[in-house]
Ligand SMILES: Nc1ncnc2c1ncn2[C@@H]1O[C@H](COP(=O)(O)OP(=O)(O)O)[C@@H](O)[C@H]1O
């Protein structure tokens with residue numbers, strides 16, 4: 001079973017717990033023997049074990065009280081010792097198993113995180129972020145708890161039950177059938193519970209996923225929810241998800257609650273039966289009272305052992321579901337992988353890179369429409385290549401393919417002649433300064449966010465990058481300047497400011513190629529112009545791939561690729577495209593007057 005596998009990696013700890021529990025079982029099983037001795041010898045025989053000796057003492061008129069007291073104290077002391085030993089061993093076993101469980105949890109979380117970080121967008125979307133979070137928290141905790149419990153109980157229960165059976169056989173085999181009957185009843189109850197609760201336990205995790213998913217989406221889009229007065233709708237959606245989870249949990253908990261009294265009933269019936277039939281034995285002289293008492297205790301021990309095994313066997317399948325969900329993630333190979341022997345590229349070389357798309361087609365899902373079809377173009381080292389086109393035409397997809405967040409479905413993307421799939425991802429990405437379309441900042445300071453692009457960047461470099469991105473003014477106006485705090489996701493700066501900081505983060509890297517994915521659209525015209533004016537000096541020698549919506553942004557580019565529905569509609573300079581590419585002319589005319597175009601084209 002899945003969960004047992006995790007324990008297999010901690011054989012030493014498991015063996016230690018087993019040993020501790022074995023000793024503990026010894027202590028616990030000794031107590032009934034001692035009880036029966038107190039009753040049979042201590043009380044009935046005044047503390048004298050041998051009946052003939054007792055008769056001798058009685059005939060001689062010896063005072064039996066001191067002998068009896070001494071016997072009772074001795075056995076009572078032994079009982080205390082056994083109880084104390086059992087407690088200490090229990091604590092020790094609990095300690096070791098909790099530690100082992102925590103280790104298993106930590107290892108799982110670590111492996112999961114490492115794997116998820118390696119995932120490309122495709123795999124993240126396949127699982128959904130919400131589900132990955134539940135798997136990393138809820139499922140791991142479940143496995144951790146079950147592992148701890150398995151170590152403490154599952155191992156202990158059989159030791160106890162078997163010990164109990166042995167003791168019953170030794171002391172009083174006649175009444176064994178009552179125990180057999182009781183155990184059969186325990187298993188019958190567990191089987192019934194199993195039948196009804198197991199399917200619900202299995203879907204519980206998916207329901208928790210669902211609640212998380214809805215909650216996450218609602219929290220992320222809270223302002224939209226408010227703006228459209230959809231609180232009621234969202235509440236209902238959340239309510240539906242949470243209600244389903246509640247119903248399932250209620251059902252399983254009720255079933256579990258029903259189990260305890262049923263088991264108590266079985267136990268009590270068993271003791272009644274033992275006393276009933278045992279009393280007949282005592283009356284007939286075939287059984288001693290102490291043995292009877294011990295027998296009841298052993299019967300309880302055996303039933304308890306079976307009960308624990310039953311409870312755990314209900315937990316195990318649930319933990320198995322969790323384990324399966326984790327191994328699903330762990331077994332998913334990232335689609336974007338490093339080759340065995342990567343071709344080296346130098347990220348620190350001064351010159352720009354040549355990026356070539358050779359007949360590239362790409363679809364996000366196997367059955368989806370192609371996002372790119374037969375795209376070919378080359379960005380020469382040290383030049384600026386602009387990509388324009390309507391939204392949804394595949395511009396961001398091109399940039400993602402260059403960063404190798406995805407691999408092309410057909411054709412190839414090459415960097416300085418080497419297929420991207422032949423390079424190590426770290427090498428490849430070190431060549432780029434990427435500005436995503438949707439700016440993202442990390443919690444920290446302005447400085448920590450810019451230095452994210454280049455850890456070794458000093459303050460001068462950071463200021464320089466901020467200057468080029470037209471961000472220095474507003475950063476200095478903020479309290480704290482470079483060390484002004486940035487909230488999670490960059491929520492405490494405006495969209496345009498966030499985008500400029502994100503550009504500075506790429507600029508400070510001084511990479512061999514800049515990938516600007518539509519980041520200029522978030523800037524006003526004046527800022528857009530200022531950044532573009534400052535960029536050539538900063539990025540001299542580097543290749544610039546510039547995705548844009550505004551024709552004014554791309555006028556000066558060395559080469560412009562016009563995209564339309566994933567196809568290349570034209571490649572050339574502004575002037576060439578105005579002549580040859582109707583799609584381009586249409587976009588251009590919709591944005592600029594003829595004069596502006598003529599002027600820009602001449603520049
Ligand atoms: N993660 C994704 N999964 C599936 N389809 C996507 C995904 N991202 C983008 N698309 C689709 O790919 C096409 C191109 O998207 P994109 O490259 O973002 O366009 P642009 O950047 O030009 O606006 C669109 O039709 C879009 O619906």
Ligand SMILES: [Mg+2]
Pocket residue numbers: 395396397437518
């Ligand atoms: Mg885009």
